[in-house]
Amino acid sequence: QVRLVESGGGLVQPGGSLRLSCTVSGITFNILSMAWFRQAPGKQRELVASISRDETTTYADSVKGRFTISRDNARNTVFLQMNSLKPEDTAVYYCRANFISAFWGQGTQVTVSS
Numbered sequence: 397q398v399r400l401v402e403s404g405g406g407l408v409q410p411g412g413s414l415r416l417s418c419t420v421s422g423i424t425f426n427i428l429s430m431a432w433f434r435q436a437p438g439k440q441r442e443l444v445a446s447i448s449r450d451e452t453t454t455y456a457d458s459v460k461g462r463f464t465i466s467r468d469n470a471r472n473t474v475f476l477q478m479n480s481l482k483p484e485d486t487a488v489y490y491c492r493a494n495f496i497s498a499f500w501g502q503g504t505q506v507t508v509s510s
Contacts, residue, residue, distance in 0.1 A: 398422040398499045402491050405504030408481055412508070416476040418491030418501055425472040429494045432465060432476045434487035434506075441490070445476060458484075481508045 404416040420428065431446035445465035446454045453465055464477040474491065486508050491501040 398493065400491050400493055400499055400501035402489065402501040402504040405489060405506045407507045407509065409510050410482060410508055412481050413477070413479045414481065414506060416478065416489055416491075416504060416506075417473055418475075419471070419473045420493055420499075421472065423493070423495070423499075426469040427495050430465075430467055430474040431492045431494070432474075433490045433492060434485075435490070435503075436484075436487040439487075444489070447474065478506070481506075483508050 399421045400418055402416060402418045404414060406414060408414055427449060429446065429448050432444040433441050434444050435441040442456065444456050444459055445463055447465045447467050455463060462480045467474045485506060487506060488503040489506050490503045493499045
C-alpha cells in the first residue's frame, strides 16, 4: 500500500519561511516523479512545484525564486522550502507521487497571516 505523509505546515507571518516534508512508503521512491500542489478555499488545486527522477525541477510562476523543491532518495522524502511567504500562499498543500498512477497525501495546512 502506497502512503504519503506530509508535515511541516503551520501559521507563519508574511515574509516568513516554512519547510514542508512528504515521506513515501510502500513503493520504490527513486522511480517516482514528485510534486507539490496546493488548494486555497474556493479555488482549484494548482501545481506548485515538481521534481523528476533525475531531479529536473519546475515551478509555478507565482513561486519562482521563493520556493525550492528537493528530494532525498535515501529518506524517501521530498521537501518544499518556502521563503518570503505571502498571504496568497495560504492553502492546503498536497504531495503527489507519480509512476503510472498518481498517489496523494492527506495535505497540510499553510496559513500566512499577521
